[in-house]
Amino acid sequence: MPKKTRRSVDGSRLMQEDEAMTTGGAPGSPGGLEEIFGSLDSLREEIEQMRRPTGTQDSPARTCQDLKLCHPELPDGQCQPQGTQKY
Structure with missing residues (x-):
């Protein structure tokens, strides 16, 4: 070769x-x-x-503040499994 x-x-x-x-x-x-x-x-x-987490079990947010910043249109409420609130 x-x-x-x-x-x-x-x-x-x-x-x-x-x-x-x-x-x-x-x-x-x-x-x-x-x-x-x-x-x-x-x-x-x-x-x-x-x-941009949606706050569901498949796409959870790290903190409530992260969820509020990504989705301000979501209503305030209490997350049942963790017992935390979104502010």
């Missing part, structure tokens, strides 16, 4: 990789970009739930 130098690049292989990227997949894995973007979307949603 001949030793490759920087100037001896196989151009046909570069074209195949470029075509794979434009059709939505990484070289060797069709549809790879769709999977990556799907993962990024789900991560973005999880981060948004952490930034």
Whole structure:
């Protein structure tokens, strides 16, 4: 096998990789970009739930003040499980 130098690049292989990227997949894995973007979307949603908690069991707020700052339209009330109040 001949030793490759920087100037001896196989151009046909570069074209195949470029075509794979434009059709939505990484070289060797069709549809790879769709999977990556799907993962990024789900991560973005999880981060948004952490930034703006809804006060439910699935998305609890750290403090009552956090809940009030994120959702000022919610009524004041007492949380039953913890026995705390939102101010």
